[in-house]
Amino acid sequence: MTYLELINDVLIRLRETTVATNNATTYSTLIGKFVNDAKRQVEDAFSWNVLGQNITLTTVANTYSYSLTGAGQKFQVMDAINTTSNVGMQNISFVQMNRFQNLVPVATGIPEYYAFDGVDSNGDTKVSLYSRPDNVYTIIFSLTIPQATLASDATSILVPDFLVAQNAYARALVERGEDGGLSSSEAYQLYKSMLSDYIALEGTRYPENQEFVAI
Numbered sequence: 001m002t003y004l005e006l007i008n009d010v011l012i013r014l015r016e017t018t019v020a021t022n023n024a025t026t027y028s029t030l031i032g033k034f035v036n037d038a039k040r041q042v043e044d045a046f047s048w049n050v051l052g053q054n055i056t057l058t059t060v061a062n063t064y065s066y067s068l069t070g071a072g073q074k075f076q077v078m079d080a081i082n083t084t085s086n087v088g089m090q091n092i093s094f095v096q097m098n099r100f101q102n103l104v105p106v107a108t109g110i111p112e113y114y115a116f117d118g119v120d121s122n123g124d125t126k127v128s129l130y131s132r133p134d135n136v137y138t139i140i141f142s143l144t145i146p147q148a149t150l151a152s153d154a155t156s157i158l159v160p161d162f163l164v165a166q167n168a169y170a171r172a173l174v175e176r177g178e179d180g181g182l183s184s185s186e187a188y189q190l191y192k193s194m195l196s197d198y199i200a201l202e203g204t205r206y207p208e209n210q211e212f213v214a215i
Contacts, residue, residue, distance in 0.1 A: 001161035004153035038167035059133035076144040166191040
C-alpha cells in the first residue's frame with residue numbers, strides 16, 4: 001500500500017470519509033501520524049528482510065574513520081565483510097577500538113575489526129576500522145535500516161502494510177474513544193497476534209533467527 005492508501009484504509013475502518021491527499025483534513029493528517037507511528041513500531045519488532053541494505057565503504061590508506069552514508073542512527077548490523085581480503089569483520093567495543101587507535105604502536109594493515117563512534121554532520125553513524133587501512137579495501141556492511149518517515153501520498157510502505165494498518169487503527173481508536181465497534185484494546189491485541197504470526201512465518205526463512213546461543 002501507499003501512504004495515502006494506508007490512511008484511507010484506516011479511515012474506512014473508522015467509518016470515516018476517504019481523502020484525496022494525506023493532509024486533506026486535520027483528521028486525515030492525524031491518521032497519517034498514527035500510520036507513521038505504527039510503521040516505526042512494526043519496523044522495530046523484527047529485522048525484516050525487506051529493510052535490508054548494503055552500504056559499501058572504500059577505504060583510504062591511513063584513514064580509519066568513515067561514515068555509513070544513508071544508514072542514519074537506527075539500524076541493525078546483519079554482517080560486515082572485507083571483500084578485498086576475504087575477511088569477516090568483527091565488531092568490538094568502543095573501549096577496545098579507542099585503545100587500538102590511541103595506544104602506540106598503532107598497527108596498519110588489513111582492516112578486521114570495527115566499532116561505531118559518533119555521527120557525522122548528516123546524522124549518519126561513523127565507524128572506526130582496525131587495523132588502520134594500509135591500502136584501498138572494500139568493506140560491505142549488511143544492515144537493516146528503517147524506511148524514512150512517510151510523507152508523500154505515493155510512497156509505498158516496505159514492511160507488511162496490513163500490520164501497519166491494524167496498528168494505526170488501534171491507535172486511532174484510543175484517540176477517538178469507543179464507538180460501538182472494536183475496542184482499542186481488542187484492536188491492539190489483534191495487531192499483536194497478527195504481528196506474531198507474520199514474524200514466525202518470516203523467521204522460518206532465515207536460520208539465524210532460529211538459533212539460540214548461550215552466553
